[in-house]
Amino acid sequence: MTTINACAFFIYIVSSVATSKYDENLNVPNFESAKTFRMQKVNNLWEKAKKVLSADRLSELYQELVNQDTLEKQVKKNKHTGLDADGLLEAEARDKYLDIIRRYKLEVYFNVPPADGDDNKLRDEKLTQLWKKAQRAGFSENELQKLKEEFHHQQLKLDEYNAVKEEFDTLQGQLENSLNELEESSANWKELHVKKKGVKTIHSEVKQGMENLEKKLEGNLEREFQDERVYDLWIQAKHSNMTAAELETFKSELKHFEHRIQKHGYLQEELEQRALHENQNGRNDLKEKVHLYGKKVSKHHEDLKLRVKMATKHSEL
Secondary structure: OOHHHHHHHHHHHHHHHHHHHHHHHOOOOOOOOOOOOOOHHHHHHHHHHHHHOOHHHHHHHHHHHHHHHHHHHHHHHHHHHOOOOOOHHHHHHHHHHHHHHHHOOOHHHOOOOOOOOOOOOOOOHHHHHHHHHHOOOOOOHHHHHHHHHHHHHHHHHHHHHHHHHHHHHHHHHHHHOOOOHHHOOHHHHHHHHHHHHHHHHHHHHHHHHHHHHHHHHHHHOOOOOOOHHHHHHHHHHHOOOOOHHHHHHHHHHHHHHHHHHHHHHHHHHHHHHHHHHOOHHHHHHHHHHHHHHHHHHHHHHHHHHHHHHHHHHHHHO
């Protein structure tokens, strides 16, 4: 081999190795970057994963998070432009985000139920109470099913907020309680600032989501009846097989029933007031009247429930 050929061969080998090494590193994630992705929730996932996953699994996760980051950015853009009014894209992004968490076994770090758990379970007390109210608000079956999905997404958003808030509190505590502040780099404080901003953003989304659900319920509640027993009967009747004419008649009877309930309440209040000012004999007569009137109210309630039950059973046949 001539000197020229030997040199050419050497350059080829060096070039090939360099090119090969460059190609291998094209898709290698930046493990050192404080903020690899644009969206904070994606960065939160990445930061947790870096602590527990192997290099190979991290490389796989990185590619998925690149796509997730793009999807989350689109969701954010659509919120500002009103292009996702029904929330379908946001729901898709959230489902994919949860799927990634589960497939990489990171559930414990994000308060996410396991894949075989009950995703639809409402864990937030206020959200649970609101859902009970929604079930009594007169929605149709289809409307209630769609609303249930919105409640489910709101719960997931709450879970996400709790996880991000916990991360922020932990980091803040570590920095504030550090024995040697000189060891705490400015990068850590910068990270704390970023997490604080993320907490505020998600909190705002949670608050807005809860307000939207409450407005939907308020817009659908037909509070023609104030007493819960009467209101429940009316909602059941509307979902029974009663004709429009029968519903109007039944509605009039419900108004009469509610009037009876109110009168019974007035008698009970009067009995309580007399207990403070009259002797026992004077109270006994009113007490008996309250008792008898209460029995009438209970009997009327049972009759109305039976009518609704029969109308509902007939519609099922």
